[in-house]
Amino acid sequence: GDSVTQTEGPVTLSEGTSLTVNCSYETKQYPTLFWYVQYPGEGPQLLFKVPKANEKGSNRGFEATYNKEATSFHLQKASVQESDSAVYYCALRARFGAGTKLSVKP
């Protein structure tokens, strides 16, 4: 069956530093890949869908490229802000990774 392996948190960064959250997957079907963000007391919401292999998905300064050979789609942001503090999940269809809690200090 499908599986998703994600860098587990928590991750604490200072504003203006870069973020990378690793995520890899296994599936026998064509992979449909997503990144979601969850704020306290709410359900996850879509950050963006990762399109075809070697293409970049992005939103709000976050981006990810689906590497077909490595079966990975790591989340990156060049300069995090305090408002980015949240839990980030990668997902393969409806199967979610473990989640990474990001805390950004001003």
Place this chain on the structure above:
Amino acid sequence: AQTIHQWPVAEIKAVGSPLSLGCTIKGKSSPNLYWYWQATGGTLQQLFYSITVGQVESVVQLNLSASRPKDDQFILSTEKLLLSHSGFYLCAWSQGNTGQLYFGEGSKLTVL
């Protein structure tokens, strides 16, 4: 526009008591429906999914059951709650198997 509503927002229940959580989706025909459970500070655990009325597949049961009595309704229930059932329950829908998931507001369950 599609909306998803979960009820109740929060419940405090005794060990051994029954539970029923509900989810309604409006504005979408024949959605895929999902139940997830999240322990406090924990990850999202998929429990059940349904692609059509009357048909529910179990991913992880956790002594819970699910039903889809109508196209737009998904119910999660158990006859006897355990302490380990405490957490945040999330309902979600998607268009087919490859669409993004849209989550409800969640139901917080505390079992004492």
